[in-house]
Amino acid sequence: MSGSDELLPRVYRLRATRIGILMTTMSLFCLALVVPLVGDDLPPTWLKALLPLVCAASLCWLYLTAKRVGTLVDSRGIEIRGFVRRTRFGWADIQDIRVVPNPAAARQQLAPAFISYVYGHNGARAQLMYVDTLHVDAEREVALLCAILRQQVHVAS
Structure with a gap:
């Protein structure tokens, strides 16, 4: 040998604590994006349903990728x-x-x-x-x- x-x-x-900070920041960003649209009558229903799914999928991808x-x-x-x-x-x-x-x-x-x-x-x-x-x-x-x-x-x- x-x-x-x-x-x-x-x-x-990347340290686990930094991944946690990244995920918390991005989750808050997604919430700030989704919450106003869900309560509003202006956007179509399909957008209200699709946006949370896209945000959730993006957060999952980010978490898995950040670990690799x-x-x-x-x-x-x-x-x-x-x-x-x-x-x-x-x-x-x-x-x-x-x-x-x-x-x-x-x-x-x-x-x-x-x-x-x-x-x-x-x-x-x-x-x-x-x-x-x-x-x-x-x-x-x-x-x-x-x-x-x-x-x-x-x-x-």
Whole structure:
């Protein structure tokens, strides 16, 4: 067993408390949208029935998706799962992993100060979801990922 296998798999996801905050916010938004329409006589009946169903389905999709979004690191490489798209970088395809200052941190109070990116040999760059200073010690995690990268490349060659 190689040294990097002991550190794998690694999973970076949104904390359960943050998912709860997201779901509460979106539920309140849906209620604010649905309640005035249900009590009003102006919209058609089909809209009054359909809108709560659409809101409920959207909240279910958001909850299930928010639990899956993140960065997964395993012996095959790094997989970044977004709300809609997945991107996978095999260890052999990775050129570098870096922590960089987040330009949005100056404008948003709750934004992480530093975020991390994986760089592929073909010039592709993708943000590592939740590998940032808001969720983990980004410097330490990226150093660990770089050590795993060096070990995986060394084992492959």
